[in-house]
Amino acid sequence: MTRTAGFFFHFYQPPREDPWLGLVANEWSAWPSHDWNERITSECYRAMVAVSLASDGDDEAGLFEPLAESSFDVGPTLHHWLECNAADVDRSLRHQARHVADAPSLVALAAPMVHAILPLARSEDRARLVAWGIADYVARFHERPRGMWLPETAVDLDTLEVLAARGIEYTVLMAGQAVRVRDDDGEWREVDATTLDTSRPYRVVLSEGRSMTVVFGHRELSQRVAFGDLIADGTALADAMVQELPPGDDGLVLLVADGETYGHHHRFGDLGVAWALRRLQRHFAVTTSLGEWLRGRPVTSEVELATASSWSCAHGVERWRSDCGCTTGSSPGWHQGWRRPLRDSLDWLRDELGASLVDELAVLVASVDDTLEDYGQVLAGAASAEEFVTAHAKSPRAADVSSRVLELCEVYRNLLLSFTSCAWFFADPAEIETSIVLRYAAVAIGLARRSWGLDLEAEFVTRLSAVESNRAGVDGAVLWGRVHDHTRHDALSVAAGFAAETLAGGGAARTVRGYWRCSLVGPHAGDAEDVRRVDVTHALTLRRTQVQTRAFRAGTLGLRVAARVGDDDAWTDVRLADLGADVVALTATSWLVSAGSLDYERAIEMLVAELLTRPASDDDAVALVAIASVQRWVSPSGEASIRRALFALASDPALDARALLAPLARAVGLDVLGSSGDPSAVQ
Numbered sequence: 001m002t003r004t005a006g007f008f009f010h011f012y013q014p015p016r017e018d019p020w021l022g023l024v025a026n027e028w029s030a031w032p033s034h035d036w037n038e039r040i041t042s043e044c045y046r047a048m049v050a051v052s053l054a055s056d057g058d059d060e061a062g063l064f065e066p067l068a069e070s071s072f073d074v075g076p077t078l079h080h081w082l083e084c085n086a087a088d089v090d091r092s093l094r095h096q097a098r099h100v101a102d103a104p105s106l107v108a109l110a111a112p113m114v115h116a117i118l119p120l121a122r123s124e125d126r127a128r129l130v131a132w133g134i135a136d137y138v139a140r141f142h143e144r145p146r147g148m149w150l151p152e153t154a155v156d157l158d159t160l161e162v163l164a165a166r167g168i169e170y171t172v173l174m175a176g177q178a179v180r181v182r183d184d185d186g187e188w189r190e191v192d193a194t195t196l197d198t199s200r201p202y203r204v205v206l207s208e209g210r211s212m213t214v215v216f217g218h219r220e221l222s223q224r225v226a227f228g229d230l231i232a233d234g235t236a237l238a239d240a241m242v243q244e245l246p247p248g249d250d251g252l253v254l255l256v257a258d259g260e261t262y263g264h265h266h267r268f269g270d271l272g273v274a275w276a277l278r279r280l281q282r283h284f285a286v287t288t289s290l291g292e293w294l295r296g297r298p299v300t301s302e303v304e305l306a307t308a309s310s311w312s313c314a315h316g317v318e319r320w321r322s323d324c325g326c327t328t329g330s331s332p333g334w335h336q337g338w339r340r341p342l343r344d345s346l347d348w349l350r351d352e353l354g355a356s357l358v359d360e361l362a363v364l365v366a367s368v369d370d371t372l373e374d375y376g377q378v379l380a381g382a383a384s385a386e387e388f389v390t391a392h393a394k395s396p397r398a399a400d401v402s403s404r405v406l407e408l409c410e411v412y413r414n415l416l417l418s419f420t421s422c423a424w425f426f427a428d429p430a431e432i433e434t435s436i437v438l439r440y441a442a443v444a445i446g447l448a449r450r451s452w453g454l455d456l457e458a459e460f461v462t463r464l465s466a467v468e469s470n471r472a473g474v475d476g477a478v479l480w481g482r483v484h485d486h487t488r489h490d491a492l493s494v495a496a497g498f499a500a501e502t503l504a505g506g507g508a509a510r511t512v513r514g515y516w517r518c519s520l521v522g523p524h525a526g527d528a529e530d531v532r533r534v535d536v537t538h539a540l541t542l543r544r545t546q547v548q549t550r551a552f553r554a555g556t557l558g559l560r561v562a563a564r565v566g567d568d569d570a571w572t573d574v575r576l577a578d579l580g581a582d583v584v585a586l587t588a589t590s591w592l593v594s595a596g597s598l599d600y601e602r603a604i605e606m607l608v609a610e611l612l613t614r615p616a617s618d619d620d621a622v623a624l625v626a627i628a629s630v631q632r633w634v635s636p637s638g639e640a641s642i643r644r645a646l647f648a649l650a651s652d653p654a655l656d657a658r659a660l661l662a663p664l665a666r667a668v669g670l671d672v673l674g675s676s677g678d679p680s681a682v683q
């Protein structure tokens with residue numbers, strides 16, 4: 001008999017990548033970090049893989065690994081970002097998952113590919129989200145998962161059936177999600193969040209003799225950690241957990257919370273949890289992973305769940321489709337009546353586009369179901385796009401077939417991403433989380449239009465206009481317009497960016513930029529001398545486009561680029577601001593410091609020096625904002641240089657691009673432009 005205390009960490013962030021480019025754009029609100037993924041990585045993820053603990057008298061001070069003593073899941077979209085942008089954290093996560101018996105499936109749980117509310121998903125989507133999540137897990141941990149985390153712990157019986165059919169053995173829910181329990185051959189007893197015995201596992205009986213094991217988190221303790229201040233004192237936390245251990249039993253007390261609670265939502269929460277774990281191990285109980293605790297343990301009690309239910313809506317899963325009253329960040333008088341039309345619009349789009357893409361795909365592949373399910377192997381990196389097409393297409397070598405098949409799969413992936421649950425979670429649709437899902441919808445609509453000529457945009461926007469923000473004059477159509485305003489990258493703008501970087505010289509031009517691959521190809525007979533031909537390939541769809549570009553410098557930092565595809569097409573002028581901050585920063589830095597330099601802080605110092613010798617221009621503003629926005633971290637002296645450059649630019653009353661500077665000015669706490677960026681506000 002062993003008393004066990006455990007922590008479960010759910011690590012997740014909404015996907016922030018620009019879905020056209022595959023890179024995360026700068027987020028000024030995360031300053032001085034580049035974006036919230038980076039900020040939360042430094043505050044939480046990197047902190048949680050190795051906590052530096054002081055001595056508590058019994059032991060030396062040293063590094064402690066909380067994850068190796070617990071259980072966790074990492075949302076696949078977040079894990080992919082960590083793999084590409086925080087390889088040290090990814091390595092530690094995968095290493096610590098092997099702490100118990102060298103078996104990651106005893107420590108790490110899988111999660112569906114997209115953080116969607118599974119009970120609200122179409123049944124085939126639900127099955128693919130689970131299958132893709134398992135494929136992602138197997139590719140990362142080299143073992144099949146035993147447990148799966150459900151986004152928002154949103155559950156119903158159909159969802160559990162899907163999990164069980166895919167070999168998942170258990171999931172984690174919160175105490176309030178149980179309605180009735182019974183022991184073997186016993187009577188059913190009604191339970192609630194306070195009367196459910198969460199110290200033992202339960203089983204949910206499913207069809208065809210299958211069942212799903214459920215472990216419940218201790219609701220009161222979990223809430224005191226997530227929303228109270230219990231995490232501020234590791235000793236008090238450990239003692240509170242011990243209080244809840246059933247005496248003389250082999251029961252469990254499990255604390256379940258978002259991983260970001262530790263270090264991000266609660267500063268130094270990483271220290272609190274590590275200290276609590278060490279104290280528990282020393283003095284009171286075994287701490288271990290869920291998989292280890294469940295291994296060989298008979299599950300004798302049965303549970304009936306409230307379905308559908310979740311851990312952050314008292315009304316089931318209404319929070320993700322109606323004005324149920326549950327919200328975060330609301331103001332007096334606000335409503336969430338926008339949730340219903342947002343979901344209805346996206347459901348409509350998914351059904352229309354989904355039916356059409358199945359018809360299109362059926363012409364090209366042997367089995368639509370197998371193809372869409374197997375696309376998870378490509379997303380997980382377990383199969384190449386070429387292998388995938390060869391395995392499924394009826395005539396894989398026919399011209400254009402590869403790209404058509406992959407584009408259809410991408411339309412489907414973007415549709416699924418447009419159901420990312422965060423879009424409905426908060427108080428108003430004018431927030432970034434809702435824009436994120438609209439961007440995925442825009443990618444799906446745009447790809448369908450280009451790939452097989454189906455244009456659903458007008459009707460989708462009509463439906464979306466029923467979405468009403470709490471901010472005056474903002475409805476779904478306005479929100480859609482904002483998605484449009486955001487630069488939508490395509491082969492033309494990517495080729496223009498590559499031409500600009502090539503012009504900057506010194507080998508600065510990147511041949512790989514997010515989802516895109518670029519290379520220069522030789523001139524054709526009759527090409528003008530300043531024309532550069534760029535071969536552009538979209539890595540996800542293998543679609544290749546040859547683009548003609550002309551790029552030349554104008555002034556110290558100015559740059560003019562034009563591009564076209566066909567010899568008879570008109571040239572399109574690509575605005576500096578539409579090239580992307582990463583391109584402008586790279587070219588401007590090359591010109592200010594030296595060819596191919598990535599010394600952004602030095603570049604801003606040089607810009608300040610430039611501005612002392614000549615009048616400022618809009619290009620200076622674009623360059624300053626771009627250089628400041630691509631930095632991964634800004635030193636105090638770099639920030640001082642940015643302030644000097646802002647002062648120099650703000651003192652020029654003729655500058656048109658003043659509004660562009662406003663977010664940067666706000667980020668560095670400088671009121672030089674006034675709160676609105678209005679020139680008249682400048683002193």
Ligand SMILES: [Zn+2]
Nearest residue numbers: 313315324326
């Ligand atoms: Zn609710």
